[in-house]
Amino acid sequence: MRKWILLSAIAISCLSCVKSGGVIPNVAVNFQAATTDPRFSALNVPGGAVLVNGYGVAGLILYREADGSYAAYDRCSTVDPSKLCAVTLDAGNFTVTDPCSGGKWALSSGNPVKAPAVTSLKAYSIEVSNFEIFVSN
Template sequence: MAKGRLFLFFIGCLSLTGCKKGGCNVVDYIPFQETISLVEFNELRLLMQPVALGAEHGGVAGLIVMQVSEGQYVAFDRCSTVNPEKRCAVELEGEGPVAVDPCSGAKFILTNGSPSAVAECPLRPYYVRRNGDILIVSN
């Protein structure tokens, strides 16, 4: 019985150390609320067309915003979760909904922010609300 408990304790410890830094909230929390005009960023009206915005629009290293289905938007911080202290901003790759960290080569799927190569932790997500021709992005 003691071996079983020891095994469960060991498995529990491993699960707590799954991501670097002791968890996946590795990107700094910086409170913000940003309004984004769909008139100014008309490409956000198209499905699966991500738009990368600089740090002046919020987040740690800027934002990536994309419409994933009719009227449903996602937003992520551009700060890579690989060595987040470097604040390396992920960049859009080609035409698809994929972002690449130019510092580490990590790749992220922009429909949900999950890592697809190198990284262990997803991009930090933000809330998106639409009000007419305005998107309100916040944390």
């Protein structure tokens, strides 16, 4: 009986080591840019989105909401974060797609809208003040 309990405990412990899926590693993010920079002009209108490389796990997506607020997400797909697949903007800038899996997310919320995506994109804090964009975690 003891051996059975011990074997069960080991099996459960090994199964819990299986990839949990969707967990993007925590990395320090401190991004700052001028809103007047032409590379960020898409953010001047609601629905505009910009990709920024070199920050976060796989880059950043900055998005201007319909109500004028902003959102910032990591580009790393949550389908299989170990692959470090960077999502790409779809036509119209309202969704992004993981080129490795085909998963899709809405930029308005970061929530998945097409399988195999089941976990939201990793969101970061974003503030726009005095013609400056600040993204951090």
